[in-house]
Amino acid sequence: MAETAEKTQTAGNTEMAEPAGVAWRVRGMRRRSTRTWRIRTSAVITLAVVLAVLLVPPLVHLDEQAVDLAAKLQPPSLAHPFGTDDVGRDLLLRCVYGLRVSLLVGVVAAVVATVIGTAVGAAAAAAGGRVDRLVMRLVDLFSSVPHLLLGIFIVAMFRPGVWPVVVSVALTHWLSTARIVRAEVLSLRSRPYVDAAISGGASRMRVAVRHLLPGVLPQAGLAAVLMVPHAVWHESALSFLGLGLPTHQASLGTLVQSARGALLAGDWWPTLFPGLFIIVPTLAIAGLAGAWRERLNPRRRSELML
């Protein structure tokens, strides 16, 4: 089953991620400056994205829906840095609004997925025994359905609207968090300081809140941050397939979807820029999350997992 597949995968991972002794450390020293540079770039881009998404709509009084047929399908220029779409709307502005919608959907879905995953994983680890096995079987069951397909199925049944998309992305992404949290709780529970707390007479509640929770939260938080770009990716895929957000709502997926006509006429810019708006923030967030992971677990070489 998927459980053993995962086991083999983790076995493969640890085998591969083993730091190769001195050679690796020396290389690490030499590469420190590139790493700092990468983290700084990621931070600047993430900050720029967050500021643009939060500040542009209230501060810039331009209508992203403003149609100007006289200026339709203009290539990138000074007036329109990203060009205009097939009814003359400015693409830079639409990309920012689209990113806003996509990020909002992504963040909400990631938070919901992390809450579900943490609750399920922690409950399974805390209950142990038969409940644990049953819950993890269910997790395996869920993960044997390809998650874009399950997402498509859910959206197809409940569309149209924003909420079906959020629910579909959230419901298909909690599995890995549940596995991570369960493993983390299980490993924390066998630590001496937890034994010490229990033999010192601490209540179940106190052990859970004071000793287990602080150990689990960083891992769950990291999983949540890494999930945001993934959720944005899924939202745009669903919207591109015409199953996600309604087409009049600018999201990164609907922008690419509605640019198909223009693309087949040879105009590349309405397709190119929304895609870049997916890739660049994804890489920036993944870069930051990688740095965070390295801090959490310095022995593991940081591998950006998207």
Next chain:
Amino acid sequence: MTSRTHKLPWASMARMAGRRALTAVPVLLAVTFGVFAIAAASPFDPVKAYAGTGGLTASEQTLDQLRANLGVDQPLITRWWDWLTGALGGDFGQSLVMRQPVGQVIGERLGWSVLLATTAFLLAIVLGTTLGVLAARRTGGWLDRAVTSLAYGLEAAPPFWLGLLAVWFFALKLGVLPAGGLTDTGSTVVSAGQVTSHLVLPACVLAVSQLPWFVLYVRQGVGDALEEDPVRGARARGLAERTVLLGHALRSGLLPVLTLIGSRVPELITGALLVETVFSWPGIAAATVEAATSVDFPLLAALTVLATAAVLLGNLVADLLYGLADPRVGFDG
């Protein structure tokens, strides 16, 4: 490997496959039931979907008769059971959007999807191994950094976007390859040459979307193998760098990657869903999207179950290969 082929543990492998087949039964049952439960919980009305615009003007009596004919007035369990017994007999119901039996839709399209997925996967393995080895040869070198950055960039790029840009560049700008479909428009016969030229773009895009995983894993595996004793020993014996890299490091570094290929089926399906839609490839993934767009429940349900079965099969292959590659793991799962 060849000297050991006669000692392959067929019996324990068969036992493992048998056990997996047994556990697959409840999983597939649960997935079919889940699919029916989601549909039952949704506001979607199969009668309205069947009647289409005619449903707006149809009388209540007609709608009720339709409801009875389609069997949707039955409780969830009954409908599920009817579908299941039908499916076991090979009858998956009638596809609403394709206007033909679901089994026939899948039968006609499965082959094209398998062709596309296999080509893309082989392409990804070859390209991924090459790039991964080149990158691992000098970790931290310019080639390594270029390949790694490219891999991360491609991993973040949505396959449908890559596909659209490929259509723009190769089909519109250069005009060297067709933009989509299986054959040229107007052509009625499906010839091998036509299919090949139409296969190139979708297969390449699907391969590129699978590529980052291969490149990063091969790079890691070969890079680690290069630091290990057998390689050091080979170098000490004065073997050529080429022999060391391809004969020693690649062999031990590639094995764990190859064994994990089976577990990539979900990602392959995800990629196929997007790529087949972009290129109007007449496979089952494109049919899934069409079925979802027009809420064709019978087709969508059958395809979801089929995809789940493919994932389970992929997991089994991965575990069998892993057990073969590393006898310590065994076939107990």
